[in-house]
Amino acid sequence: MRNDLKINTSAGSIPTRQSRWKEAWKRKELYLMLLPGIALLLLFKYLPMYGLAIAFQDFSLKKGVFGSEWVGLRHFIDFFTIEGSKRALMNTLIISFLRLLWGFPAPILLAVLLNEVGNKAYKKVVQTVSYIPHFISWVIASGMMYVLLSPSTGVAGYLFQALGLEPVYFMADPKYFRSVLVVSDIWKGVGWGTIVYLAGISNINPELYEAAVVDGATRFQRITRITVPSLMPLISIVLILRMSHIMEGGFDQIFNMYNSAVMEVADIIDTYVYRLGMQKMQYDFGAAVGLFKSAVSLILVIVVNQISRKISNNEAALF
Numbered sequence: 001m002r003n004d005l006k007i008n009t010s011a012g013s014i015p016t017r018q019s020r021w022k023e024a025w026k027r028k029e030l031y032l033m034l035l036p037g038i039a040l041l042l043l044f045k046y047l048p049m050y051g052l053a054i055a056f057q058d059f060s061l062k063k064g065v066f067g068s069e070w071v072g073l074r075h076f077i078d079f080f081t082i083e084g085s086k087r088a089l090m091n092t093l094i095i096s097f098l099r100l101l102w103g104f105p106a107p108i109l110l111a112v113l114l115n116e117v118g119n120k121a122y123k124k125v126v127q128t129v130s131y132i133p134h135f136i137s138w139v140i141a142s143g144m145m146y147v148l149l150s151p152s153t154g155v156a157g158y159l160f161q162a163l164g165l166e167p168v169y170f171m172a173d174p175k176y177f178r179s180v181l182v183v184s185d186i187w188k189g190v191g192w193g194t195i196v197y198l199a200g201i202s203n204i205n206p207e208l209y210e211a212a213v214v215d216g217a218t219r220f221q222r223i224t225r226i227t228v229p230s231l232m233p234l235i236s237i238v239l240i241l242r243m244s245h246i247m248e249g250g251f252d253q254i255f256n257m258y259n260s261a262v263m264e265v266a267d268i269i270d271t272y273v274y275r276l277g278m279q280k281m282q283y284d285f286g287a288a289v290g291l292f293k294s295a296v297s298l299i300l301v302i303v304v305n306q307i308s309r310k311i312s313n314n315e316a317a318l319f
Contacts (some may be wrong), residue, residue, distance in 0.1 A: 004101065014263065015239065021222035022206065022213065023273035025155060025270075027134045044267075050065065052207060052287060052291055053065055054068065054284045054287045055075060055076075055284060055285055055287040055288035055290075055291045056070055056071065056073070056075075057070055057071060057313045058071045058074075058282050059284035061285075063147060067308075073285075075284055075285045075287075075289075076288050076292060078285065079285070079289055079292065081294035084267070085272065086129055087267060088269045088271070088272035089269060091249065091266065091267055091268050092247060092248075092249040092268040092269045092270075094178070095178060095182075095249040095250070095254075095268060095313065096245070096246045096248070096249055098178060099181075099182055099250070100242060100246070102182050102241060103182065103189065104238075104239065106186050106190045106193070106194070107191075107192075107193030107194040107197055108197055108231070108235065110190055110191070110255045111198045111200075111226055112201075112223055112228070114126060116223070122306065127194065127198075128216045129193075130190060130191030130194060131192045131195065132191070133187055133188045133189075133191065133192060133196070134188060134189060134190065136251075138188075138255075138257075140311065141184065141188060141256075144259040145180065145184055146171055147169040149169070150169075151167030152167070156168070156170065171257065171259070172259060172262060173262070174261070174262050174264055177262040177265055178265055178266070179267070181254065181257065184257075185250065185255070188262070196234070197231060200230070200231050201227060204226065204227065208226050209222055209226060212225070236308045237308075239304065240305050240308060241301075243297075243300045244297045244298075244300065245297070246296075246297065246300055247269065247272065247293040247296050247297050249268030250268075250294070251268070251270035251271060251274070254266055254271055255270075255271055255274070258271070261290060269289060269293065272289075273285075274286075275287045277289075
């Protein structure tokens with residue numbers, strides 16, 4: 001057996017370091033194409049990590065990161081004690097949960113419906129129209145929301161007047177503002193998210209549908225017994241990735257849409273830290289809250305990944 005092992009090794013069945021370098025050199029153009037992405041990752045993701053130290057310091061611009069006084073966990077304790085922080089934390093969790101509850105199934109449902117459309121031209125038009133909003137910035141999208149939902153000149157205002165109802169200013173009413181956030185987020189992202197699930201559906205073996213038709217399965221039964229179960233590994237992975245953003249309420253959207261009238265229900269951690277960290281120059285406090293968010297997101301991803309691993313027997317887990 002030792003002789004066989006030596007023969008197999010010499011024959012090249014086990015790649016050596018030299019052979020790996022030769023293979024890499026053959027594909028040098030592909031590796032060169034990776035360099036800009038790696039450089040950006042190192043420059044903007046890894047290099048600034050030394051600045052996390054200010055989360056544990058009484059940071060001073062004059063003294064810098066290496067000269068500022070260490071204060072331990074003071075900023076983390078302040079986050080849970082100072083006025084407005086608990087409200088921001090609760091608003092973040094509530095808005096993120098509402099987005100997950102209504103926004104996560106939306107692209108799955110749209111992908112399944114589009115898959116059942118027989119007219120290819122109509123299917124392409126619907127898919128194109130649905131993902132165009134993804135390319136609209138929240139600055140423009142928020143302006144569109146203000147115009148459409150205006151109680152005096154907007155479409156919603158005219159509709160309420162036509163029905164003989166009193167107009168509602170959705171953008172300044174705390175009772176409706178979170179609903180506006182969720183609906184506008186779905187409108188902007190549902191088409192882009194559908195692309196992933198349509199790609200997953202395209203990988204399903206068509207013979208499964210043909211066999212189901214022969215067995216007399218209805219269209220709804222084919223969806224619930226073939227399409228959705230086949231998508232479950234992909235759905236699980238997307239859910240794990242979405243859990244990493246549970247501590248993010250959507251800064252771009254809320255920053256461009258909220259106002260003082262809805263601050264009580266719309267002020268999230270990101271906007272709260274922006275006011276304190278950037279406008280009031282409390283960089284150390286902002287770094288502490290950012291580190292706290294990252295730690296919670298990491299824990300959530302690990303927990304959800306382990307749950308998915310146990311449920312799906314390692315078929316729908318990231319690691």
